[in-house]
Amino acid sequence: MNFVQNFPCFSIVLCMAAGIISTPMKGKTAKYMTLTVVSLVAVMSIATLSYVAATGESFVYVMGRYPAPWGNEIRAGVLEALLATVFALVMLFSLLGGMEHLFRVVDPGKINLYFILVDLLLSSLLAIIYTNDLFTGYVFVEINTIAACGLIMIRGSGRSLLAATRYMVMSLIGSGLFLISLAMLYDITGHLLMENVHTAIVHLVDTREYLVPLLVIISLSTVGLAIKSGLYPFHSWMPDAYGYAPASSSAILSGLVSKSYIVLLIKIFYRVIGFDIIVRSKIVNVLFVFGLIGMIMGSVSAIMAKDIYKMIAYSSIAQIGYVYMGIGLATREGMTAAVFHILTHAVTKSLLFVSAKGLTDASGNQKAYPALQGAAFRNPLAGAAFLVGSLSMVGIPMLAGFISKLLFATAALGADPKKTLVTLIVLAVSTVLNAVYFLHTVIRIYTPVNIPENVKGIHIHVKAGAAAALVALILLNFVLGLLSQPITDLIHAGIDMFA
Amino acid sequence: MGPNLWMNIEEIAAVILFGVGFTTLLLHKNMIKKIIGLNIMDTAVYLFLAAMGYVDGRIAPIVENGVTDAEVYINPIPSGLVLTGIVVSVSVTALMLSLTVCLFRKYHSLDLDEILIRMQKEELR
Numbered sequence: 001m002n003f004v005q006n007f008p009c010f011s012i013v014l015c016m017a018a019g020i021i022s023t024p025m026k027g028k029t030a031k032y033m034t035l036t037v038v039s040l041v042a043v044m045s046i047a048t049l050s051y052v053a054a055t056g057e058s059f060v061y062v063m064g065r066y067p068a069p070w071g072n073e074i075r076a077g078v079l080e081a082l083l084a085t086v087f088a089l090v091m092l093f094s095l096l097g098g099m100e101h102l103f104r105v106v107d108p109g110k111i112n113l114y115f116i117l118v119d120l121l122l123s124s125l126l127a128i129i130y131t132n133d134l135f136t137g138y139v140f141v142e143i144n145t146i147a148a149c150g151l152i153m154i155r156g157s158g159r160s161l162l163a164a165t166r167y168m169v170m171s172l173i174g175s176g177l178f179l180i181s182l183a184m185l186y187d188i189t190g191h192l193l194m195e196n197v198h199t200a201i202v203h204l205v206d207t208r209e210y211l212v213p214l215l216v217i218i219s220l221s222t223v224g225l226a227i228k229s230g231l232y233p234f235h236s237w238m239p240d241a242y243g244y245a246p247a248s249s250s251a252i253l254s255g256l257v258s259k260s261y262i263v264l265l266i267k268i269f270y271r272v273i274g275f276d277i278i279v280r281s282k283i284v285n286v287l288f289v290f291g292l293i294g295m296i297m298g299s300v301s302a303i304m305a306k307d308i309y310k311m312i313a314y315s316s317i318a319q320i321g322y323v324y325m326g327i328g329l330a331t332r333e334g335m336t337a338a339v340f341h342i343l344t345h346a347v348t349k350s351l352l353f354v355s356a357k358g359l360t361d362a363s364g365n366q367k368a369y370p371a372l373q374g375a376a377f378r379n380p381l382a383g384a385a386f387l388v389g390s391l392s393m394v395g396i397p398m399l400a401g402f403i404s405k406l407l408f409a410t411a412a413l414g415a416d417p418k419k420t421l422v423t424l425i426v427l428a429v430s431t432v433l434n435a436v437y438f439l440h441t442v443i444r445i446y447t448p449v450n451i452p453e454n455v456k457g458i459h460i461h462v463k464a465g466a467a468a469a470l471v472a473l474i475l476l477n478f479v480l481g482l483l484s485q486p487i488t489d490l491i492h493a494g495i496d497m498f499a
Numbered sequence: 500m501g502p503n504l505w506m507n508i509e510e511i512a513a514v515i516l517f518g519v520g521f522t523t524l525l526l527h528k529n530m531i532k533k534i535i536g537l538n539i540m541d542t543a544v545y546l547f548l549a550a551m552g553y554v555d556g557r558i559a560p561i562v563e564n565g566v567t568d569a570e571v572y573i574n575p576i577p578s579g580l581v582l583t584g585i586v587v588s589v590s591v592t593a594l595m596l597s598l599t600v601c602l603f604r605k606y607h608s609l610d611l612d613e614i615l616i617r618m619q620k621e622e623l624r
Contacts, residue, residue: 135580142587146594153598158605158618165598165611169533172591173525176540179584180517183544186577187551 004051005059007044008076008130011084014040015123019116027103027111034115035095038122042088049081053490058497060132069196073132079339079494080129082487083263087125087256089476090346091118094255097354097469098248101361105155105246114154121147121252128260134182134192134272137264141178141228145171148257151249152241163240170227170237174261177224181217185272188213194271205277214273218281221268226287229261231324232294235317239305242313247357250309251350254316259342262323266335269327270498279330288328288419292426294321299433303440307367308356311437312349315393318430319345325423326408329415332495337407339491344392344400344480351473352389358382358462358470359445369441374449381462383445385470390438392477395431400480405431407488509550516543530599530609534592541588545581552577 018037022030052058058077065071095118106114120143127140145168153164186192188210189200204210227234242250269278278284298318305311319341326338356367362378363371376383392399405427412423462470480487504511516539523536552574560575603609606617 135583139583139587142591146590149594149598153601156601158602158614158621161598161601161605162611162614162618165530165595165602168591168595168598169524172537172595173521176517176521176524176537176544179541180544180547183548183551183580186548186580192576 002051004047005061005076007048008074008080008084008126009061009063011041011044011088012074012123012126012130015119015126019119019123022112022116022119025112027108027115030112030115031099034118035092037119038088038092038095041122041126042085042092045081045084045088048076049078049085052076052078052081053493056493068193069191072136073193074130075132075194076130077494077497078490079498082490082494083129083342084126086343086346087129087260088122090255090350090473091122091252093469093473093476094248094251094350094354096465097350097473098246098251098357099465100463101357102246102248107156110154113150117147117150117154118252121151121257125256125260128264132194134185134194134197134268138175138179138182141261141264142175144257144260145175145228148253151253152245154249155244155246157244159240159244163237163244166237167241170234174224174227174234177220177227181220181224184213184220185217188217194267197272198274201273201277214277215281218273218278218283222265222283222287225261225265225268226290226324229258229265230317230320231287232290232297232317232321235294235298235320238317239301239310239313242316242353243307243309247353250313251353254313254353255346255350258316258320259323259346262320262327262338262342266327266339267498270495275499284328284330286328287324288330291321291324291326291328292422294318295325295426295430296433299430299437302437303433305437307369308360308372308441309353309367311441312352312356315434315437316345316349318434319349319393322404322408322430325426326411329411329419329423331411331415332492333407333411333414335495336488336491337404337411339495340407340484340488341404343487344404347400347473347476347480348389348392351385351470351477352393354466354473355382355385355389355470358466359386369444372441372445373447374445376445377448379462381467381470385474386445387442388474388477390442392481394435394438398478398481400477403481403484403488510547513543513547513550516540516546528611530595530602530611534595534599537595538588538592541584545584548577548581548584
């Protein structure tokens, strides 16, 4: 066994251990340790990625002493390693970018708790990505929810507490549905490891037994995870949760946490149920329709939003809609586009949240649009970063968002003819709406204005860490946009390894 | 249909309880009732798992008197899942309760609508 094969397990355990050790530490120490751990995880994920890309096949890592049908396993393929790499990098830069703000708004005695939560969150994200066992997946989904709730409520203000409560209620409903679907799945198959469940399901479908329970299981787990990731009709908690949490929390939540549930759903589709059975069950059509509605409704709400954070939050709803629309196309190309958009959105949304923080800081901590006028001149780097993020979300060539939209459009052409036209139309309409609200904000921040009274004495100097984070996120956007071919090849290879 | 229904009575009870808990968690405005709903919902799943894992006439999977024959015991995995699930739901309940305490200290109400109204009043002031 190659030493690199230990890395997925190491990174999960390392994050957990860091979380536990941080408990008695001071805020500053915990901060440095978390940053080190997250960087280490990024390095290990890159090593894993290059290893699986070179060998061309996935590997299974047995946890504990018991082999396949009984024990617990980790599985790493190209897609898992790629997602882990991007997630770790985005988390690192979101933390760095929002660090100063974090130390400003969070009670100094509590700041180490924030880093414990971040460590636990990263470990559960990695575990959800890598796990080969459904029940382990469920347990880490819950850990993810708890840690995310902590990230929302860390400020302790009334608004953030209420947002956290709403988030918890919706998440718990989602996990309840997911849990009962797992219980039923275990009942009809007798297994929890993904390969074994898949073999059992293929057998059941061949002999035409338990088809109704199987349909119930597929719908319950899909709806459960869709609720947790904030698909359109279940999005009501998102704007408040992202709007009142610290900037790094919002970046991590919208970029990574809601995406991890989609990753788990894709794993269930491919590795547990089998994609042709999913397509025949028509559940993808449901996701497709709600994805399309979400793309439009999210953008419409974003246009009507009164402040910059709400606008970015509503835009997240639209982007989640894009991902589900890609899954709903029910082709390999559609799935590739969806996974690529997960990466795009993770990189771009964190950039937008962190730069929006820089802009509001330069406007005397006001987030309403009138106060933001000319903010890009008061904080040029944040302004530039917001510009790049907006252009990427709108879909300007050379940036990540353009490739996403291109992939979605190409995938639509190869999909079911009934879906092609409606996908292309909604994609076009949604792009126009994106342009309306993002460019409206960009024009607003680049409109020169006499410095208003409330920000006169405030001197903006961006800390080196935050500046580095913004530059790195901008670069990641360009990397995804310019090196899209190798990355889509990797995603293709990863999806083939799933099947 | 009839005999099958009677045979699976525990599962039917579990699914009904799940529905009761689910709607309570989703629709009730009162935080404490929401938490009760959450617990009913989770417990229903454990009833479902435990009922499915039980085999008539066998005993709990704890080795007694050195009997290691698998035919004597019920399937231990559902019981293990129930235990893990209980740990998860206890921690989630604790978190929800602590959120309730924080909200109650700030706004002196358990009703979510009432809390929202008081919050908006406070912001206007």
